[in-house]
Amino acid sequence: MTLKPVWIYLENGVFLEAKSFGFEGTKTGEIVFNTSMSGYQEILSDPSYAGQFIVFTMPEIGIVGTNDNDMESRTIHASGMFVRSLNLTPSNFRSQAGLSDFLKQHQSMGICDIDTRYLTKMIRDGGPRMMIASTEVSDVEVLKEMLRKSPRIEEVNYIEKVSTSESYRHTHGAWNAETQSYNASPKRLGKKILAVDLGIKRNILNELCEVGLDVEVVPHDFNGDEVIARYKKGEIHGLFLSNGPGDPLILKSEAQEVKKLIEAKVPIFAICLGHQLLSIAHGYPTYKLKFGQHGGNHPVKNMANHVVEITTQNHNYNVPDSICKIAKITHVNLFDNTIEGLEYNDSPIFSVQHHPEASSGPQESRYIFQEFANRL
Incomplete structure (x- = not known):
């Protein structure tokens, strides 16, 4: 599987490039981090994450795949997820689909090959902030303007x-x-x-x-x-x-x-x-x-x-x-x-x-x- 580039801009001015493995397009949201060691599917399908990008501090994600029984709701409500190292080949008898296909099915972005420790420390020190991720737009000024025009999480009744x-x-x-x-x-x-x-x-x-x-x-x-x-x-x-x-x-x-x-x-x-x-x-x-x-x-x-x-x-x-x-x-x-x-x-x-x-x-x-x- 060839991973395409994705560009990320945060409202504090940080501009990053990583790899995309889920939904391709452009999404905005609030970035937060999650310290769980397991259960990424349950976390993604938790409606409480609507309008947010989740940084997983667990570095290896995708190992157990996904299955219908572990859904916490009918779909993924999170805008997307950040992972350090993506495992594309699940190793679990309950798995029905890999994480990449799962994200594409539910139109949620997957971003990997990025320093999640850096992102976690930034959120820990400065708090959650709005961001935009895109597989379509690489120009930082365009992304900055798109984010500026997007509603903040506290302005949306999710x-x-x-x-x-x-x-x-x-x-x-x-x-x-x-x-x-x-x-x-x-x-x-x-x-x-x-x-x-x-x-x-x-x-x-x-x-x-x-x-x-x-x-x-x-x-x-x-x-x-x-x-x-x-x-x-x-x-x-x-x-x-x-x-x-x-x-x-x-x-x-x-x-x-x-x-x-x-x-x-x-x-x-x-x-x-x-x-x-x-x-x-x-x-x-x-x-x-x-x-x-x-x-x-x-x-x-x-x-x-x-x-x-x-x-x-x-x-x-x-x-x-x-x-x-x-x-x-x-x-x-x-x-x-x-x-x-x-x-x-x-x-x-x-x-x-x-x-x-x-x-x-x-x-x-x-x-x-x-x-x-x-x-x-």
């Missing part, structure tokens, strides 16, 4: 692009390594929840079903009054707010609907973007971290039992420390001491910033799904 347009029922549970399939008929508790799709990962839905919940997935533009009416009638027992992409402060209408649920004391559990949306709905705006937290090896301390859990993370935004006025901090990130979990005072609402479903990553926080089921 939720409208990644959320489901219609409600549906999710029915299968977690992945079973012995049967090489997802558990088809998990136990049922007789409790139903609505899962608001802000860019939800399939393995979050799998874990909710695995603990026995009946899960109905609804679009991002749900009606709070209708949810409250269903809750009062006993048709549903609670609500889940999912992960998702972009700046949470852009979700003004969703925050208003969530506020209605808070006032009605509907039981809520939220992860990542949903965690941030709860903070905003309570009147505590989120802020952007210096370079975000993306990876499958982040230590988080459980403040109730003082156990350290290794977690999967994927976010650029966080809730403010001032929220402790209305909520108890349940989890803390040991890398930077940011808030990782909250339980709201006098309210059946709790949330976490990290991903207890992992996929890929450690499953030490998986118990949180059972905790949600137990509270309903």
